[in-house]
Amino acid sequence: MLNGIPINYYIMLCAVLFIIGVVGVMARRNAIIVFMCIELMLNAVNLLLVAFSTLHQDASGQVFVFFIMAVAAAEVAVGLAILSMVYRNFKSIDIDLLSRIKN
Amino acid sequence: MKGLFILSGLGILAMLAEIFKFKKVLYPLVLIGIIVAYALGFTEWNANFNIPMFSNMIRFDNVALAFSGVILATSFFWFILANDYFEKDHITDHFALVLFALVGALMLTAFSNMTTLFLGIEILSIPMYVLAASRKRDLASNEAGFKYLIMGSFASGFLLFGIALIYGATGSFDLMAIRAYISHNGSELPAFFYAGVLLVLVAMLFKVSAAPFHFWAPDVYEGSPTVITALMSTIVKTAAFAAFMRLFLVTFGGVNETWGMILSVVIALSLVVSNITAAAQQSVKRMLAYSSISHAAFMLMAILANNRGMASVSAILYYSLAYSIGSIAAFTVVYHVSKEENGSSNLEAFNGLAKRHPLMAVCMTVAMLSLAGIPVTSGFFAKYFVFSLLIGTSFNWLIILAILTSAVGVYYYFKVIIAMYFKAPAKHDGITIDSSHAVLLLLTTLITIALGLVPNFVIEIFG
């Protein structure tokens, strides 16, 4: 129990958020939204880590969240750069159009 | 450890080179730097064993050093291969990115904390996303980078979720602590700990491109510039395996009944899918991508056999070395042939290569033989070690499957050989290649054979 809320609740909440992110990745064609959904997934993980951190009374979980944030920022920077390049070349960021290489 | 710093320093230096105008010396500097890093690795051999560094965030023990050695050696060859690549625009950026990726790769060989694992993976991946997309006007390259990015980030999400769950169960990111936790709590581990392990497994399987998490690999390999493909299929793969091994042989070795069966199915699926799909490929580059999946399956078999102490480690070490060297040779040839054919690496482009450039044909043949696992090339020993690890375990059936699919493998590797020696070339003029590339080809070919003749050095490296 942390502050009166069972850890299970947090795990479930994070799982739900994570899965919403996954569904978003699967269901959307707009690359930016897809990317955002991935961010959502990461945030679910963050929340979970913080919850566990509090559970264990251990700061490293929260520190890990910093790193995830840093990475997310870096990923977004690179990702959006690539996206804008793709947009320049394809004039679209529809992920279903990016299927020239196959088989 | 020192290698890590040197490479980081080199990376930063490369960025500075743009500003301070010493681009010309950068290339030799990098080569020297790699050699120095390699040499420094030797000084650390046996020295830092079991001494935790930075609160046990990273641990350059002998295994890590050995894998770093493989990565550094491969990267040395790769830089020779890539000399053309760096002559274009953004030279310093490319250098920096590759060097940073190498830093990530080295971290993956030596991490001993989930944090460093995660950072290592990301430091390796983010430059690779960029490099894959580095031919900015090329749609294929764009697409490759984009696909790699999306899939990679997506997989990272699972990795993190897994890590979080493990953290939740164990209260620590430290591998030793997790291991101690497993052995301490034995059978009473919470279910979500296993879920965490499996999610990490999935993420790692994605990184080593095992079926059914492999789909990104052929597309990305094909779309990326050939040189980058070579980098991905050698260094990235080796690093991923080093990480995989550290996680699943060392850390999660205690719960192998959780992931063993799953891994075996994944291996079987990878073997079948990769070999069968490769059989019909017309593009040699893409074929090599599929072949890399099948080799990944073989390396996973060594991990699966998780019961012989250092044997699995040295088998994977040998395998990754053999495979990397062979791949470098193969990609060098593919690079030149496709350059000749305006970027196409179709099988027809190889027709009559034996007449047009005998050296390339011979080296390609040796590389193909090695990838196919024919004695006395190193590829054979690699497969042999895997077989000998797995035999007598409950996974004998995997060996049979591996043999059958190897026969299919022979089919597509030999398609290249047949094309080179048997088919008439479309053009009859010879191909000229850089003397440095000729040396590279010879060197990798010799190493391939030498490793096959004297595998001792690698196999007995851990005593």
Add this chain to the structure above:
Amino acid sequence: MIKLVALIPLFPLLGFLINGFFGKKISKGLSGTIASLAVLASFVVSLLIFMDLEEHHEMTSHAVNLFAWINSGSLNIPFEFLVDPLSSWFLLIITGIGFLIHIYSIGYMHDDEGFSRFFTYLNLFVFFMLLLVLGNNYLIMFVGWEGVGLCSYLLIGFWYKNTAYNNAAKKAFIMNRIGDLGFLLGIILIFVTFGSITYSEVFSLAGSGSNSVITAIALLLFIGAMGKSAQLPLYTWLPDAMAGPTPVSALIHAATMVTAGIYMIVRSNVFYSMSDVASEVVAIVGVTTALFAATIGLFQNDIKKVLAYSTVSQLGLMFLGLGVGAYSSSVFHVTTHAFFKALLFLGAGSVIHAMGGEQDMRKMGGLKKALPITFMTMLIGTIAISGIPPFSGFFSKDEILAHTFEHSPVLWFFGMVASILTAFYMFRLLYLTFYRNFRGTHEQEHHLHESPKSMTIPLIVLAVLSILGGFLGLPEFWGFTNWMHHHLDSIILHKNPSVLNHTTEWMLMGIAVIAASITIVVAYMVYIKKQTLPEAKDEKLTGLKKVIYNKYYVDEIYNLIITKPLNAMSDLFYKFFDKQVIDGFVNGVGSAVVGMSSIVRKAQTGHIGVYIFSMVLGIILILFYSFI
């Protein structure tokens, strides 16, 4: 002296080598002389050894070891010769008749371009034949056995441009090989049973073998004999073998090689004496063959074919003798048969020579005047074969028939019929050839001439032997010592005591002589008085006659039940099983992989969505497997 036995096969071997390597470079005369001398030398040595053996009667068998040949664990087969009464007697027949036929061949083959080749083969044949009889174990016998088969093959197909001859040669070789397989298996069974294949060891151990094994051995060996000695059902090669030059027919297909089967069974008489079943089989096969071949002989028009069927029939008679346990009688008949059948063949050769190669008796006739020596000698031969006393054939045949009667009157009856038929067709041959008017072309008539000396002298010698040969084995009830019995006494281990009384023997003899005489008269009536001629056109024959004329269609039947199915099966194996089923399967696997490949690669759609789907699906399955 006996130690010199190795010389006996050595001389023909040398002759073979000299003629083989230098035959084309030396003159025909020299070539023939060398070959003949080689055989003569062998004959002389054989004779010396024979006499040596006769003198020292107490030591009847001598093994002469040349070198170790095959060793394999407990199987030790030395290259070893055995000199004993049986082999020494056969040595004499082979080298003696062989020499005469060599001489004859010098004349007969004089105009042939393959002259030296002929003598090469002939020498080689003699060499192998000598090995056959000299060997001290079954394998050496087998060596000779196959060797003579090879020579027979080479000599039947001597005129290699003629496809029919080649076919005949091939047929002979393959038919022989069928028998050889039986022989080989027999040898192996002997080894497996007794641990040795050396005669003396095997025979001394024979008592320890179970009856069924002994029977099996005897029957397997007999299969070999059936092949080599042209017994039913493996006889068909012998009539075809007449494609070879006539001296070959005389030497190989009448006097020596075909009697190898007799030799082998006499050699192995221990087994046959111990196995009633095997003996019975031998006797029945023998008498059936005798009768069967004799009936075919009645309607043959080719002079050599008649003699060939007669040979088959006579061999059958010999096997009848073996089957009823009259081993020495059969050897006796082998001897006399060698004399008169060689004589008849050589005579026929002389006729053919004179007729310029014509072999059809319907185109001969009245040659008596033109070929007086040939005629006289042929007449003697015919009388001898027909069993008219005191010519040699009478004694030997009578002995066999007497023993047969003792064994079984039924067999005797059929044997008797066969010998009566023999008398008939032999005189038919004589009448059609030498009596009445010449029926050939004018040109042939013009060229008719007696053969040269080199041909007639062997004829005369053989004629004399045909007359006198019978004295080797005069009936004991006449009060003589049967030399042949006496000579072979030591090698025949289980003699069956004679139970016939003298009256019966006299009676049998009488019946034989009278029957033969009547037959001769009937033949005279038919062919001289009534001037009957065989139909010129084969198609006009009807009924049984047609069946017999066509040799009971045996060749056709074989063709139908063996050759054709074999070819059909081979085709099936090749075109269906090999190409379609097995290779089809192998290639099918290959194309299946490629086919699957093009299906599997469809999954690689290029859509990230699909990739992510599969990834998530994978995760679901993994978690599902692990937790639910």
Add this chain to the structure above:
Amino acid sequence: MLGYTITQWLFGVLSLMAIMFALMVVFTRNPVNSVLYLVLTFFCIAGHYLLLNAQFLAVVHIVVYAGAIMVLFLFIIMLMNLNADTEPRKHIVTRVIAGCIGGVLLFVMVGALKGAEQLQLVQGGSSQIGLVKNLGKVLFTEFLFPFEIASILLLSALVGAIMIGKREKTVEEIGN
């Protein structure tokens, strides 16, 4: 209130909102709205952080995600002029399947994530771990190496973004 404490109420409300906003992120057609919903989700998550006594992290979260990253997204969307409902939708079947798979995944996850009850809690103690001082201590001692090496990560992202973002000077080059 209804037997629940304030924190429990807050947890419930924040969770519901987070899930709702997250769903809106996925199901809203307009990308701009998606971004905004995501920002809202992030705020909810920040609220959770506060509930969990991770005050510093909550602030950083807002600053980094809502303040930086999402603005970047928004910026890019605006740049590409994607702010209308122009996004072609995936085929309905695909979306249904995606939903189903999500459901199944949830089901499996729930199955996999049970067992937290056994977790041995380090109960009570000070809730000081989320304070800056505390975190800083851990970050700069235990996590010094990752902290330093993260700079490499950021550098490479920097270089990469610049490299990708820069306009090509030369015309398309064929080759490798």
Add this chain to the structure above:
Amino acid sequence: MLVGLLIIVPLIAGLLVFGTKGKASHQFALGFSIVEFALSLAAFFQYHHNPASSELILNCTWVESLGIHFAVGLDALSVLMVLLTTFLVPLIILSSFKNEYEKPNAFYGLILIMQMALVGVFAANDGFLFYVFWELALIPIYFICLLWGGENRGAITFKFFVYTLLGSLFMLVGLIYVYSHTGVDTGIKSWALTDLYAAGKSLDINQQSFVFWCIFLAFGIKMPIFPLHTWQPDTYVNAPTQGTMLLSGIMLKMGTFGLIKWLLPLTPLALEKWGGLAIGLSVFGIIYASCIAIVQKDYKRLIAYSSIAHVGLIAAGILSCTQQGIQGGVMQMLAHGINVVGLFLIADILLRHTGTRDIDKLGGIRSMNGNFAVLFLIIMLGSVALPLTNGFVGEFLLINGVYQYSATVAAFAGLTVILGAVYMLRSYQNIMLGERKDSAIAFGSLDGTDKLVLYIVCFAVIAFGVYPKPLNDLAEEGTKIIMQNLK
């Protein structure tokens, strides 16, 4: 030492020949192969002199930790097989003198390297080394067939390669399986032959069966045994004649040799259980291949099928596990090697002189060249195992061995005596005898080198048939060692 030379000389020679050009290539190659033959003769006499001589043993560590040694040694069987190899290779090289090959240096270099691998296979005393040489032998022959082969060589040689590779991978698995059971007492694993024998015998029947089939598959494909044979005729026909000679003359013996030395003593229990099936396949293969040979038109293909028949008998004899059977197998391996080289040379000569190998088109060659006819005849007789030719000793012992296993099976196996004569005589008659069928076909006198090779082969056929003792003694001794290990 000597044995080391035997392996290293062809390797060096091969590499040297790669550096030569034109005519010099085959002269060099011939010279080296004769040197190699002389070396193997020296080994042969050395063995006679002192079988335990240190000259004949070489044992260096290769991969210490895995118990892999570069252990080669010549025991009785190996001496014989090495002798066969080194005897045939000069003949094969000699027989190629009249063929114009593109890039002769590569051609002869590959032949010599192949020789190295073959000698290695026969001399290996270490399971791993055996496997390595086994596979190594495949590469040169693959390229020989691919580069200098006939019409459809790409697909056919590929099939051959995959087939044999698949088999040998299974063998590797079988061997590793046995290897993993070595060193139970000492804890040190070893690839040494004797250790493998001991380990193999310690396995239970199911394990042995697994090992047996894994390894048998490799040997069965190499030989090849029905129904694993379909790669063989096509490959033989398509390969250049010298390649075919290597394949059938020597390489095929790798399978039978392996059977004797690397399978029988390893899995005695499994042999009892499965030997019958294996023998059954072999014997059926004899009849099957013989029948197919009867209807062949292409002479080379006919010999290919005859080879399957012969090897079926060899395999059956060996699998009977009797002294006679195995020894006969060894003898027949030697004989078949010599004969088949002769026969394939004849096929080559026919093709070169007349432009066809179709036996229905040929005919009457005897009247054009009597000498050739005699040489052909002798080799053919050796092939149908007429007594006093080399084929006989082996065939007799083989049938003997099979007979001791089962009389009925032996009777079927013995059909080879008849069927062999049928297809051999038929083809001989069609090619050589009768009248010339096609007036366009002229057959002049033989070339010197062809004649020389044929004379040597004929001499070997007869000499070895009349006086097989020197070889037979060795075969007997070698077999005895195997028989002891079987117990």
